[in-house]
Amino acid sequence: MSRDINNKYWNEELETLPREELEKRQLEDLKEIVKFAYDNAPYYKRSFDEAGVKPEDIKTLKDIEKFPFINKKTQRDTQGVGSFLGELAAVPEEDVVFISTSSGSTGVPTMSPFTKKDFDEFQDTESRWFWQIGMRPNDRYVHALNFSLYVGGPDVIGAQNLGALCIWGGTLPSERLLFILKTYQPTVIWTSPSYAWQLGEKALKAGYDPKKDFNIKKIIVAGELGGSIDATRKAIEDIWGAEVFDFYGLSDIFGACAAQCDYHDGLHIAENHILVETVDIHTGEVLEPGQTGELVFTTLRKHARPLIRFKTGDIGRIDITPCKCGRTHGRIHILGRKDDMFIVSAVNVFPSDIEAVIREQSDLTGEYLIRIFEKDFTSKYAVEVEKATGVDKDDDTVAAEVSAALKARIGVKPARVVIHPDGGLNTRSEHKSRRVIDERNIDYSI
Numbered sequence: 515m516s517r518d519i520n521n522k523y524w525n526e527e528l529e530t531l532p533r534e535e536l537e538k539r540q541l542e543d544l545k546e547i548v549k550f551a552y553d554n555a556p557y558y559k560r561s562f563d564e565a566g567v568k569p570e571d572i573k574t575l576k577d578i579e580k581f582p583f584i585n586k587k588t589q590r591d592t593q594g595v596g597s598f599l600g601e602l603a604a605v606p607e608e609d610v611v612f613i614s615t616s617s618g619s620t621g622v623p624t625m626s627p628f629t630k631k632d633f634d635e636f637q638d639t640e641s642r643w644f645w646q647i648g649m650r651p652n653d654r655y656v657h658a659l660n661f662s663l664y665v666g667g668p669d670v671i672g673a674q675n676l677g678a679l680c681i682w683g684g685t686l687p688s689e690r691l692l693f694i695l696k697t698y699q700p701t702v703i704w705t706s707p708s709y710a711w712q713l714g715e716k717a718l719k720a721g722y723d724p725k726k727d728f729n730i731k732k733i734i735v736a737g738e739l740g741g742s743i744d745a746t747r748k749a750i751e752d753i754w755g756a757e758v759f760d761f762y763g764l765s766d767i768f769g770a771c772a773a774q775c776d777y778h779d780g781l782h783i784a785e786n787h788i789l790v791e792t793v794d795i796h797t798g799e800v801l802e803p804g805q806t807g808e809l810v811f812t813t814l815r816k817h818a819r820p821l822i823r824f825k826t827g828d829i830g831r832i833d834i835t836p837c838k839c840g841r842t843h844g845r846i847h848i849l850g851r852k853d854d855m856f857i858v859s860a861v862n863v864f865p866s867d868i869e870a871v872i873r874e875q876s877d878l879t880g881e882y883l884i885r886i887f888e889k890d891f892t893s894k895y896a897v898e899v900e901k902a903t904g905v906d907k908d909d910d911t912v913a914a915e916v917s918a919a920l921k922a923r924i925g926v927k928p929a930r931v932v933i934h935p936d937g938g939l940n941t942r943s944e945h946k947s948r949r950v951i952d953e954r955n956i957d958y959s960i
């Protein structure tokens with residue numbers, strides 16, 4: 515099959531479906547998957563019966579609201595129960611061709627099984643995102659994501675199916691990756707935002723000029739929020755002279771379920787695969803599109819392990835108004851993880867808000883560490899930052915400026931700002947960084 519490389523859509527009919535038609539298809543798939551889950555996954559049979567709901571109750575998309583939620587804990591509790599794949603799985607093991615597992619950063623790793631059809635549709639969705647950001651068969655692509663167990667690893671197949679020349683980089687040491695960028699002159703790379711930025715810094719320190727010595731035109735980032743923070747995206751773009759696109763995925767579903775288009779105003783989510791709801795963080799009450807809350811996803815076409823009303827733990831909103839690019843699938847805007855959100859003086863604060871402020875300060879390197887702690891029965895936050903080399907202001911002045919900038923943006927100033935020299939913070943890790951330390955004695959397990 516050959517596609518017109520000048521067509522901006524991978525699947526024009528699907529990507530530009532009128533909203534009404536898109537929702538009609540969602541409803542057909544929803545009816546089918548809810549019935550399939552009820553008939554084949556022991557957990558759903560039990561939980562729907564307990565809630566007094568039946569697959570036949572789905573007459574409109576809104577009827578999904580009658581069904582119970584599941585979350586990460588449901589996955590953990592049912593994994594391995596009754597069978598290797600557990601009680602959420604709806605197919606026998608012989609129909610499963612691939613499992614990925616989560617990092618387990620917030621508990622026991624959970625696995626995500628795929629049938630052959632699930633996997634092929636997953637890769638077709640990845641091809642769609644690659645095409646959306648402008649990747650074409652004449653591109654050379656480095657997939658610099660972890661291949662070990664991680665659901666983002668196989669996404670490279672989507673680029674290969676599109677026809678791009680793919681280099682399975684994985685988590686190579688920086689020196690070897692820079693050698694590949696120099697020698698093979700790839701045009702597109704995917705990594706985490708923090709690593710994209712650090713790799714650029716390492717390139718500069720190693721004597722390369724990323725804009726001249728390499729040929730990177732587009733950088734895909736995922737796994738952390740940076741790609742949706744304008745200041746962070748711009749900082750990466752400035753180093754590389756390349757356009758940065760944010761992707762969003764879930765280990766529970768796909769490598770990338772949503773991706774930015776040329777307009778960078780939210781991430782188009784594959785609504786043919788995922789029914790998106792937004793619910794109140796505390797009450798679970800369903801909110802209107804456009805309102806901010808916890809994102810709840812129902813997978814419409816994944817048969818190995820359907821997720822019906824899965825509370826993602828991500829806070830955000832969906833915008834279903836038309837995008838300038840012509841795609842009709844809604845755009846999600848993610849603010850952060852529910853677990854990372856903290857409340858200071860009645861204000862909801864996300865680490866991403868703090869990152870945006872720090873990355874805009876020209877006196878700082880952009881590296882940071884946030885500590886959240888309790889004092890006098892209330893949450894407080896402190897930030898640690900690095901003063902850039904060559905800045906001749908004293909530390910107190912820089913700290914006062916950072917504090918004032920945070921107060922102006924967020925509404926509450928930090929309890930303290932600690933200034934380190936350039937390179938003084940130990941937050942530069944390969945590929946994924948941990949920049950938030952929560953010292954509060956609160957159990958956040960869900």
Ligand SMILES: [Zn+2]
Pocket residue numbers: 775776777782837838839840841
């Ligand atoms: Zn768009």
